Amino acid sequence: MIEEQVHTKTRLLDAAEKLFGQNGFDATSLRDITTEAQVNLAAVNYHFQSKDSLIDAVIGRRLEPVNRGRIQMLDAAGPSPTLEQILQAFLAPILEQEIWPAVPLIGRVLSNPDQFLERVFKKHLAAVAKRFGDAIAQALPGLPAEEVAWRLHFMAGSMSHVLVRSQVLPAMSGGLCQPQDREALMARLVTFLSAGFRAPATRLEGN
Amino acid sequence: MIEEQVHTKTRLLDAAEKLFGQNGFDATSLRDITTEAQVNLAAVNYHFQSKDSLIDAVIGRRLEPVNRGRIQMLDAAGPSPTLEQILQAFLAPILEQEIWPAVPLIGRVLSNPDQFLERVFKKHLAAVAKRFGDAIAQALPGLPAEEVAWRLHFMAGSMSHVLVRSQVLPAMSGGLCQPQDREALMARLVTFLSAGFRAPATRLEGN
DNA sequence: GTCTATAGGTTGATAGAC
DNA sequence: GTCTATCAACCTATAGAC
Secondary structure (H helix, E strand, O other): OOOOOOOHHHHHHHHHHHHHHHHOOOOOOHHHHHHHHOOOOHHHHHHOOOHHHHHHHHHHHHHHHHHHHHHHHHHHOOOOOOHHHHHHHHHHHHOOOOOHHHHHHHHHHHOOOOHHHHHHHHHHHHHHHHHHHHHHHHHOOOOOHHHHHHHHHHHHHHHHHHHHOOOOHHHHOOOOOOOOOHHHHHHHHHHHHHHHHHOOOOOOOOO | OOOOOOOHHHHHHHHHHHHHHHHOOOOOOHHHHHHHHOOOOHHHHHHOOOHHHHHHHHHHHHHHHHHHHHHHHHHHOOOOOOHHHHHHHHHHHHOOHHHHHHHHHHHHHHOOOOHHHHHHHHHHHHHHHHHHHHHHHHHOOOOOHHHHHHHHHHHHHHHHHHHHOOOOHHHHOOOOOOOOOHHHHHHHHHHHHHHHHHOOOOOOOOO
């Protein structure tokens, strides 16, 4: 056959990615996935051992290329990248065309505090977080380390929120928000976040 | 009895709030809840009709006072509140001492895109969102409506993220983030978000 | 109001034919 | 590699005694 066959394993990953992103991990059964993929129920346990392993595979397939892209863009910005370059390197790979179908899934991962998924999160994201935290601290020399750490979480929250809710943002904003325009979304995010990061360190009364 | 008896209904709401916040709605069974509350399984269906109704009750018990507090603080700031006053009115009621045990739950609600919870979200939050959106638009007269709508979502994301992950932020930040200090957290959020809101409108290439 | 007991359905996972 | 058939465990919800 010249035509490339779409294998059962790939069909399962695609279906699981779609349904996990739509309804979450707990609410998606293996039967939902095999029905969507139009394969047999037993195929899940043949190609993957368990539902947990399937979840891990679904996540890793998308997150690994994203993280490689992030590091690559950050490296390409040279030894002393600007704050905007750092933010773009972090955001752009996740808003790329090819990744778009997996965006709800990634949002799910980022907003799920369960222990299992937290482990997966740390497995795939801890190194990248460290790298970008260091880059931002270097770009903003006056900012205390606690403030950098907090603002990284504010950034992660803004990003994951617009990802998770991308399907319903238009309705919730009376049509004002159009997440399909990914370039505009990234530009708005960079504008908002870079201003937030450049704010003077918070003056705390107690200290 | 002079001592106030903690009724089964309240024990159920407390236990459900704790477990829903820790593990999510789908992953928490009624058995988990009745075990935690040390009441019988059938009590759930006696005091509430169904799991969905229980979820609704758990959410409403916390979100209604929060929203009343938000409107109250915004009203107290007068007819032309500053951006900082608006942000504080939105954030303070959810970071108050009495509400703190329910914070993971509220984070769960905000990060859950399922249709049922989305309906609950709109039921409890749409009016407040409109009110605060208008206030921010008034405080930042030059900012286009789309930009205001987007930045409201960025704010909601930052807030919900630190709520959802409040249990694990210290570990993820190497001890730098201490969410227990709620006053400091609110001050840092207001600093970051007000700078973001005050950023000039994003210049889009396509327009 | 609180319990026991159980109905009725769904789940993840596996055994074994082909 | 793919199927059918099925198990054991779990779930929500209810019936009915007390």
